[in-house]
Amino acid sequence: MKLVIEKVSKLYGSFSALSNIEVSLDNGVYGLLGPNGAGKTTLMRIMTDLLKPSGGRVLLDGVDISVLGAEFRRRLGYLPQDFGFYPNYTAEQFLMYIARLKGLGKAEAKRQTAELLEMVGLAEKRGQQMKALSGGQRQRVGIAQALLGDPDILVLDEPTAGLDPEERIRFRGIISNLSRQKTVLLSTHIVSDLEAVAHEIILLKKGVIIDVEKPHELLRKIEGKVFSLTVPVEKEFEFASKYRCSNIMSEGASVVLRIVSDEKPHETAIPMAPNMEDLYVYYFK
Amino acid sequence: MRHILYEIKKHVSFRETWVAYALGIGYLISSMWNYRDLTGNVQQAWYRWHQHIWLYGANLAMFLVIIGMSRIMSYERERRTDSVLLTTARGRNKLFFSKIGFAAIYAAVIVVVFGVTTFVHQFGILGFEGVFDSLKGSIYFRVDGEASITNIGFGVLRHCLFYLSVLYLTYLVMLISQLTKRPVVTICICGAAYVFPVAYYVLGFDFLSDRLEAVAEFISRCSFGGFMMLESYSWGRTWDFCYDDWIGNLWKPILFVVTAILVELTLLWALWRRKERK
Amino acid sequence: MTSEIKRYAAKALYWMILATALVARGFLAYFDFKEFKYEPDVYLDLAADYWNKAGSLSLAILILIVLIHQFSIDKETGADTVIHTARYGRRRLYLERLGAGVVMTVFSVAILGLGNYVISYFMSPVGVHMRNVLAPYIESTLITLVGGVGFFLAASFVCDVVANHPAAICICGFPYVFSYLVYSMEVNKNLKPFDLVWFLKYGTFTELVRGRWITTVPVFWCIWYPMLIIGLFALSIYKRKERKQL
Incomplete structure (x- = not known):
């Protein structure tokens, strides 16, 4: 599986949020590093087919993702930066709902929901309403929903924001395990997270990619x-x-x-x- | 004043506000369209202007206030800025008083725009005749025994009372909004609370038993709807409706409305502080 | 679609409004009974005329307050990005929500209609039965059903386009209520076809939801309502495509 970003640019009026982005992603964890306003979230929204690029396209195995539509989304897991939820749903209900939208059968949705709640350490909180969960716990539900349906492509925007150190270590373990057979794009400001899990790092500054290298290569520079x-x-x-x-x-x-x-x-x-x-x-x- | 400007900025960012404005303007135009066949009778035109509040102004103001103010109290919570704003040195007080100030200005703008528009519409082509004529000349009012009042004076008085009534509603909407924290629920509750007195005054509840009808009348007269239609200002020396000498007894309903507004503000302040304590 | 219907059914507000509407009907039936104890025909006519006022208002409130909310709730809660990146979170979910909403509208008409029938039966003067007016009642209920479904579709498309529930309530609710008010307006006495007020009176689904066929220029309305629904649907599709939600 190959995800190719081909000459993608995004303009907001006369402001260029992304300009001529070209990068190719295979299996593995890719870290997206850049300061605030570099265009990381814009790039991620384009890659998840939530935002139309002003120019260029994103290809999955040679086919434009906006043409693939539901077929692309079947293989996608996304955790947005400002993860929204239905406050009166329990964590389990919310995951079940997303699982059904991802096309999982009832039994499979139930199995995966239980498994993921266990994985993110929320098995005991499954019956608690989302509004009653802490910020970190909600973020863990967000991570779990992204992993539902065993997606091939994971796009995670600031996934460790609000997690305590123990949870961050747990999260790194999850991502490392997944990375062998999946493409994971990870954006974070906690650079130690990237150091621990990323196979390659994409450096983004003012909407332009300035380098894509393995972490040790970048460090060598x-x-x-x-x-x-x-x-x-x-x-x-x-x-x-x-x-x-x-x-x-x-x-x-x-x-x-x-x-x-x-x-x-x-x-x-x-x-x-x-x-x-x-x-x-x-x-x- | 600067803080009130911030509230105005928040208010104009609500999409439903603009929808309400567009519909409100449409309603105002349709109300004037309904009166387009002016006969040239000046006194009739004055009567129309005086009655315009009862016929259209109350509905229009109710609509604009309920839609425009239903979100203002819950906006910070909705945008998750409350924790920041309420923990600033003077954020709690300033935010509260800027909202109260904005509400007063908003109500005033509605009343003034409505009053001036309908006034110009009625008298623009009649050349503002009879402005200082006595209302006693009107065949539409039974004003025997009233203090002498001019056409314009009566109109201004009615609009002042209208403003007081709109304030009564505005702070109630803010109070309910603060309680429910959900604009749609606020709209439903306040809308229903308005429909009841309107139905009472327009349709009448003859089918009710005497006792229930007395209850319905009491609710209608005390509610903001009754005051917005200006019906509830017609107090005589006793509780009964009385159109004769009602101006002489006007202090009673005014005192009632002012007290109601003060109660609303006190409750609102208590709720606001409770939120802060949480 | 079942999960969307379940979401509707889990809304306490839906059941509260439904229960309030039926309790209000109970009160009205009681007063009708007292007033027209010795005029059973009048009592029956009022019972059969349920959709004209209380019924149509209750249904419109249900549609506007509860049923169309599903089309803006994702944006309000911020869950839209997660939903729209799910495999079936776009077109299929949109169609399922429309389908579930139609089912709930039909269900609401059925419950309100049946509720009125039962309440009117139990409150009726001795020897009077609703079956005497059953045919016109069923006819008006069916018209309400058609109007209610149409109103739901139009309102949900509007809510989807503006992505703001209170704004959608205003846009759809204001003309809807205006249609009731027209009857008490001076202008109603000499209303001519294709006047603005004539248009507002008949063109906002209210007459249909009130259980009445529109007898003035019916051919026009037969074209107008499908065109209105199709037009709003097309607008909703256009906006969804623009927002990359389809």
Whole structure:
């Protein structure tokens, strides 16, 4: 299975939200990384056939997804950023309803609903109304509904928002298990999530793809550009405003700055191994 | 004032408001169309203007207020901005008073637009004749024993009373909206509450027993519907309807409406604070 | 479609309005009984005339408040994106909701019609039975059925197009109620065909929901109503395509 985004662009009036996006997705987890307003959600909405692109098209195995229609959606699972729900439905009722809309038979819908509620740790809350669930629990219902029907393509917009660390680890496990036979597109600001599960990362800035690489390849590109520098507290502002900092840590009378820079910021600066946060700062700050 | 402007901005973002405006304008035009065959009789034109509130203004104002105000109290909750707004330093008070202020302005705009439009329509081609003539000259009113009042004065008085009645409804809609938090339910409750007195005054409930009819009359006269049709302002020295010397006794219904408005505002404030405590 | 019917049936508001309508009919029947105890024909005529006022208003409230809400609820709750990315969350769900709504409209007419029959029977003066007026009552019920289904379809298309329930209530409810008011207006006395008010009186489904055939220029209305429904349906399809919901 191959999902190809072919020269996709989106204009809102004269504002270009996406411009000439070209990327090809196979099985595996793809992380979509970019600052706010980069066009991540717009791209995801186009990929889920919710939004019409101003130009270009999205192809699934060579066929336009808007032509495939229901056949494409049969293979799709989507978790939107602002996940909506019917407040008076219980978690189980909501999942059953979505399962039926996904074309699952009653018995299968019941089986999958129970299984997914168990998987996301909400088996005990199955009878509770959605409005009574916490934000994180609702998000877990959202993840479960995206997984209903065993979709081949999973598009997840900020899936870990609102989840506690334990749940995030659980979610990473679920995605890792799924990634072998599915195409997963994951957008998140929690870069450590991407580091843990993404096979490739798509860097999106102002509606343009600036790079698509495996995480370690991207990290290799910024090798030798990350430094740790310890300075007195009074010098903190000077360095922080001059260089891109991915971390600042206080150590008594001094602070340790993690600086991402093409040149060495100071002779006492120590080169460090880059991580995903450094990568984010390098490309987007 | 700036905060009231924010409320206006919220109000105009409701799609149903624009639908209500469009339908309201259509209704106003149709009401004037119904009166298009002016005979040239000036006093009749004055009578029509005075009666326009009873015939059309009450329905129009009811419609615009119920649709336009049903969402204003629940909008923050609907857009999930309440937790932010109500936790700001003075957000709770400012939000409340800006809504109250907006409601007062909204009611005033409805009454003024309606009054001026119908006034211009009636007298635009008659050249505003008889503006300061005494109402006593009218063959349509039994005003024996009344203080002398001019045609225009009587019209303005009626529109002022109309405004008071519209305020009575407006704050009730806000109160119910605050309770139900659902615009459609608010529309249903307030619409039904209006239909009852209108049905009583227009159709009459002759089929009821005397006791039940007295109850229906009491409800109709105390409700905003009765006041919006200006029927409930005709108090005599006692509770009974009395068209003679009703201006002399006008302070009674006005006191009633003002008290009702104050009660509504107090309850609204209590509910608003309760929400904040939650 | 069963799941959509179940969703309608699970709405407490639907049953509350239905129950209120029947209780109100009970009160009216009681007063009719008291008033016309010795004029059973009048009592029967009023019972058979149920759809003219109370029945048609109850049905319109049910349609506008409950039945068409399904066409805007996804947007209101924010569930629309999830629904529209489900395999059957577009065309099929749309048609199923229309089908379920039609079934519920028919069900509502049946319950209200039957309820009126039973209530009128139990409240009737001794020796009087509704079967004496059964033929006209069944006829008016069938007309109401046709009008009710048409009104539901038109209103649901409007709700789907504007995607806002209160706005749809205004757009459909205002002309509907206006048709009742026309009867008390001066202009009604010399109404001519194709006048604006004539159009508003007959062209908004109200007459049909009130259980009356439109006898003035019937050919025109035979064309008008199907065209109105088809036109609104086409508009709804157009808007759905524009929003990528079909």
